[in-house]
Amino acid sequence: MIDAPEVIDDLRFDPPMAVTGNGWTLISDRVMGGVSSGTMSRETVGARDAIRMRGGVSLENNGGFLQVALDLGDAGGEVDARQWEGIRLDVFGNGQTYNLHLRTSDIRRPWVSYRQSFRAPPEWKTVFLPFAKFTPHRTDQALNIAGLRRLGIVAIGRDFEADIAIADIRFYAANEPI
Template identity: 55%
Template sequence: MTDLELWPADGARRWQLITDAVMGGVSRGRVVADLVADRPAIRMRGAVSTDNNGGFIQIALDLAAPDAVLDGSGFTGLALDVAGNGERYGVHLRTPDVGRPQQSWRQGFVATPQWQTVLLPFAQFVPHRIDCALDPARLRRIGLVAIGREFDADLSVARLALYGSGKA
């Protein structure tokens, strides 16, 4: 099995912080490059608040250039090397089929304090406010999200890859 490294192999790809402030919420966060347990990582930290109908902070990464897609159809899913504070986080995937900010395909995981590789099969992503199935051949963006309840977020990611290609 050969993985396809998506990040950090391509230094041109940058994580972007998005909070519920885009819709009037008051959650706050930051994203920084950090050294976490001796591993270079991107770290999202902040406080999720449900005040003002809010409730999320997110780091997002474009998987393809504007008006392009990443073809993940030859792979089983996503692999993330993550560490955190023991809280549950979400992975939100977007494709060109997504027309509204709240639409995505979602799957969750718990980020333990120790580094771990989390495998997220495409078949287990659940549609959220969208009526079509996830098409891994049309991936555009991934978001790592602290969402839905008040808590302090601390999530680090050191690697993002497609896994399960079946190629030698």
């Protein structure tokens, strides 16, 4: 395990590689029989380089999500984020609500995560998501920020058209102005 560096991805590397050395991936509910479909691209949005996820989220066939995900540690390992207060991201979207999901080394099942919602307005906005406000989903375990493995930006839970861009994602300190 290594200490989590501040920058998770600032898009300085060629797509889909992040500063972490890992690549962003698009995952849909099709892995479990759903019918949601989407795309992930690297493009300029509102004059900023961004990772953009677009697509239709459908609840048909027990589905209901699209996600762009990034492993945080080397070779699927974990990072220790105890020195940080939370995660901040610069978002641009279609005014819809999205989630940030975290996975830790304590959980193995793909449907288990820690979640926090945020709105992605149709202009660039920095969103601060403190670790203390993540809620466990399908687990009773508390969020272990000393063992973070993966994060995902997720369009989930209702029929809608997803369109969200991320230009910067990083950990933030307790003394950073929000």
